Amino acid sequence: MRVQIERRLEAGMAFSAAVIGLALAGGVLVVGFLFLLKGADPLQVIVEVFSGSFGSVYGLKETLAKAIPLVLIGVGLCIPFQAKFWNIGAEGQLLAGAVAATWYALNVAHALPLWVNLPLMMLSGALGGALWSSIPVLLKERFGVNEVIATLMLNYIAFELVTLLVVGPWRGATQQGYPYTDDFPLSARIPLLPGTRIHLFTLVVALVAVGAAWIILYRTRLGYEVRVVGESRDAARYAGIHTGPVLLFAMALSGALAGLAGVGEVAAIHYHLSYPANISAGYGFTGIIVAWLARRNPVLVPLTAFFFAGIAVGGDALQISVGLPASTVQVFNGILLLSLVAAEFFLNYRIVIRSGRI
Secondary structure, eight states: OEEEEEEOSOOOHHHHHHHHHHHHHHHHHHHHHHHHHTTOOHHHHHHHHHHHHHSSHHHHHHHHHHHHHHHHHHHHHHHHHHTTOOOOOHHHHHHHHHHHHHHHHHHTGGGSOHHHHHHHHHHHHHHHHHHHHHHHHHHHHHHOOOHHHHHHHHHHHHHHHHHHHHHTTTOOTTTTTOSOOOOOOGGGOOOOOTTSOOOHHHHHHHHHHHHHHHHHHHHSHHHHHHHHHHHOHHHHHHTTOOHHHHHHHHHHHHHHHHHHHHHHIIIIIISSOOOHHHHOSSHHHHHHHHHHHTTTOGGGHHHHHHHHHHHHHHHHHHHHHTOOOTTHHHHHHHHHHHHHHHHHHHHHEEEEEEOSOO
16 A cells, blocks of 8 residues: 655635635634643633624724734735745834834834825835835845745844834933833834724725735736746746846835734724734734735735634633733734644545555
8 A cells, every 4th residue: 555645736715615624614613622731621721712802893993003014014024925925024024114113103104194104104114124124035035045034034123123222322212211212203103903902004005905906916917927936937937027126016005005014903903013923912923824824815815814813802801801822822823823734635635545566
């Protein structure tokens, strides 16, 4: 008897949905087992997570607020993922956008009205994220550096850079020694919907990005080239496609959207730059799962982003109701990502058992 792994030529929609559903169910079972080991009732934990986020008006409002950065990051990641360029650095790109927006808000925004500052601050954040995300492409094309390592390491550099700024040269004179920059002027703060933390301007930008990303990927020559590079870089080169500029375009767009997420966090939620963990609740890493579960399709990203935002909000309730740390949600997310990676394997390959001697 021989066990062989063969590449699957095509996975139908029903088959794909079944495999992903089974993978997620398996992931939830593993999570439940871990909760059981910690002495918690798995069913109660899961009910608490989802009732805390989707079971009340307050929970829904918080879920939508947390979904905004996840939509931006998830949509952005779909683009390089289509080219099979694995961008693990959205967290650092978000911080780069936050740094650029902070510089603009503290140095330029005082003299201009809000309606001028909003687009310019968004532009500065997008440029910050795009420049940061371009570094791994240059390292890959010039020195052959693996993009997973490069993007991951750039996250840590961004963490340290932000920390250096807020405890050093950018520490606010009005913050009584706390590691924050000065607060943004009123003319550089993104308005919120009354009674919520939902910043409508960024939400609109995120939804526009969903449609724009889909059009770019499936209705433009550049999007076609991105997908061809993802199918086979050798075939792309044979067809006359220059992979370097294509990857640079994909990563710059991805970084720009992550940078916009950073603008939303500092200009609508915090009104200053502070420690990285305060600015982002791991949005860059969760965005990877969001894009992956959406099958790298921008149109599906809002649904998956809303789902994972709900898990994040529900995690906050765990500390009070079940006594588990909120970081439990990170374990939840990590196991779901591993489940999706396993599902990806079975969607691309199949295991064939043949009879006969080896």
